[in-house]
Amino acid sequence: MDILALDLGTSSVRGLVLDTGAAPRPGALARRKVRLTVDDDGTGTLDGPTYLACLAECLDELATGGHLRDVGLVAVSAQWHSVLPVDRAGEPLGPVLTWLDTRPEPLAGATGPADEAAYHRRTGTWWHRCYWSVRLPWLRERTSTPPARFIGLAEFVLGALLDAAPMSVSEASGTGLLDLNTLTWDAEACELAATGPGELPELAPDGWRGRLRPEHARRWPQLTDAAWAAPVGDGAASNVGSGAVGPGRAAVTVGTSTAVRLVQAAPAGAELPPLPAGLWRYRVDHEYVVTGAAYSSGGNLFAWAGRELRLPEGAELDAALARIAPGGGVSANPRFGGDRPPGQAPAGSGELRGLSLDTGAVDILAGLMSGICRLVATNLTELESTVDGPVEVVLGGGALAASGWWRESFAAVLAPRRVRYRPDPEIGATGAARVALGRLDEPVALRDIGRTDEVASATPSGPRGPQYPS
Incomplete structure (x- = not known):
């Protein structure tokens, strides 16, 4: 069985095929640059539909090259902290806010955790612009349509491809709203974010696996029976891959x-x-x-x-x-x-x-x-x-x-x-594969994957929708 490892990065989206030992197969790599919209005001956003199109191009390239025929498992490394408000139909209400965006700040009159040290121990985070506890209230004030839900980039991309896309505990921990011990949404963090469980993604149980939707299985028939593992935060995946x-x-x-x-x-x-x-x-x-x-x-x-x-x-x-x-x-x-x-x-x-x-x-x-x-x-x-x-x-x-x-x-x-x-320039993708296989602490032999260049995407990569006002 081969493993398709996807890396949903900030500057590029990548897909590579690994053998059963989680070592890259030579030449089985597709990359597309993505355009990060940045500005002096601290903007750092990605366009969700464009990003999804770039990932689809990577899958098309790998399929055309015959690299997906033996894939039985798909592993995903995805950036932490991203957030996207969506409507009831799951359509984006703006661009994806990435970790690089420094604009969010607490609303006037808002106060932080009652006990900062206890909050830090439970969630591993702080009341900070990087986390959803500050980002969600800030986004609510900047979307013309009230958001029905908030998701991350990984949930948006996988939600478009799979029969279901719950949020992994790894990705959820990067929101700053997860209790790291109980693996449930933290009540105080959710209160700071002014959000309820119905507005947050469902959490994936241990061992969760997803499947391609039928319409996408027709486009990539080699992946029809492949199981998709819950995404791993990119930093965690990089540690495991190294x-x-x-x-x-x-x-x-x-x-x-x-x-x-x-x-x-x-x-x-x-x-x-x-x-x-x-x-x-x-x-x-x-x-x-x-x-x-x-x-x-x-x-x-x-x-x-x-x-x-x-x-x-x-x-x-x-x-x-x-x-x-x-x-x-x-x-x-x-x-x-x-x-x-x-x-x-x-x-x-x-x-x-x-x-x-x-x-x-x-x-x-x-x-x-x-x-x-x-x-x-x-x-x-x-x-x-x-x-x-x-x-x-x-x-x-x-x-x-x-x-x-x-x-x-x-x-x-x-x-x-x-x-x-x-x-190994693809330690995030290979690390995600090792997590999906449950072999985090086993050494994996590395070999040259042959190429690491990025192909310019045929999909326009500029902003396609409204931006959030600063």
Whole structure:
């Protein structure tokens, strides 16, 4: 049996086929770029119907290439925190609000949790613009039609394809409304969000499986009998895909954004591990939790620098960076996209300091990358306070695959810890497959998947519907 692994990312949607050992089959990869609408006011949105069309293109490409004929299981890695208001027919009332959107704020006169520490322990989150406790009231005031329900990007996409699309406990934990121990919607969090259970997605039970709707089975007949597993939050999937499962190994993943995370066993109903005040906690599935910190900057900074600073490319850029010591470059605050929780800095908080007439574009790029390394180092120390001693670090993600200097900088800044690199650009998709198979802590042999390029979508990727006013 082969596994189709889908990655519903922020900058692209991807599909790849894995063998029964969760190793990618060479060449069986389809990717489509998606356009994230961003603005200086903190906007960070995706168009849901366009995103769905891009995923369909990926499935069409894989089907045409004959890659879906032996697929028996579909696994999904999906971004956390996204939210979309829909009407009674399930139609979007606006764009998908992604994790990158920093506009939501508490309504005038609103107050937060009665006991912030207890709220943090239960939900793993804070009363923060990233979570539905703040986002839902903000969205209600900006939709002309009162929303009937709120769903995430994964539920919108899978709801269009499958016979049912309940929200996984992993995705639900990213909303900030889930009690991580009881795996039910938290009453106080729902009160803060001014929402009732009927307006939230149904929660998927342990072991849930879905099936393609008949009309889509006719389009992709190879997937007619395939079982679809409940989605896994992208950060949790990346940890599993990089082999960072257990208290002795943390993962540092750099894709569009950056995160440092630790996965630990914590079955539903069992006592949860200690949670430092500055770290979040979400669910991998019903048996594991993931604890860590995330930053809005990562590969998006690399892309920004390449576009705006007229950097050299390829071997020329590598040679220029090699002249700078790992962890060096100008002094930089890389928070261009603002803070992820619990921080409150808005988009546009990045800084460059200590510039001189000798400062070049490559010095600025190096400083930005080194700045992210130092943010990670601070939170990694907090993570280590919950386990016995220093942890081993596994680096992964597409942005690190593109820069050997960045990998060396992480090793230098995180020393004396042992730092290793997992050269797999699709760790999120492969991690989701391992979760679906129930083999989180088993090593998986990696092989080159042959190509990682993105094909431009034939579907227009700009905004197609009304935007939310700021």
